[in-house]
Amino acid sequence: MRPTLIVAKDLLGKYLVRKVGHKKLVGKIVETEAYIGPEDKASHAYKGKITERNKAEYLEGGYIYIYLVYGMYWQFNISTGKAGRPECVLIRALEPISLTKKIKNRSTKQKVLCSAEHTNVCSGQISKIKITNQNLKTLKLANGPGKLCRWMKLDKSFYGEDLTKSKRIWLEQGEKIKPSQIVASKRIGIDYAGPKWSAKKWRFYIKGNKFVSKK
DNA sequence: GTACAGATTGAG
């Protein structure tokens, strides 16, 4: 079983695929955070706490731990480590891949304002397109942990599901991210855990990617 | 039983 911090970095560039009806939503993982309980004060499993809400965090690696925050947003986590060890990786942002075909058709008449490239894997084809500022706005559907769950229609019904066996959500290899492209920084919104834990650079994102959540 | 903060977001 691989260490959680390694998994958090390896997940960058992978494609998260969600099947809704006959349609597939595909998003490239561009931002993650590691939570390593029971030592980690920012973890829901701090001091080995187990509740109905967080018990999926104790599952062996590869299961879905999903929960509600602020009464309205779902947070999508993947459990890591051995069974009984409360460790997980929070997926914080996705770059929408499956939408670019639509965008591509529309962008032909628009001036290219942004030089960022975007990979299109619709219909199994891979091609690069230019992103305009307007397209960028349209594409920012999953640049935050709550937003990506809304986009992919993820909720409590996925609680404890095996990501390696599910027919409605799974991971694909995606793109190889070089270590030099990975930025490590402080985790977001956990200052209550105190300086020792909030200072840990356990948030990882792809350098320069336009779909990383703000800050 | 009641009070309250929280791994967020978007509108004003």
Next chain:
DNA sequence: TCAATCTGTACT
């Protein structure tokens, strides 16, 4: 800057 909205936890 703040409201929306709900669950676990720590109190009374």
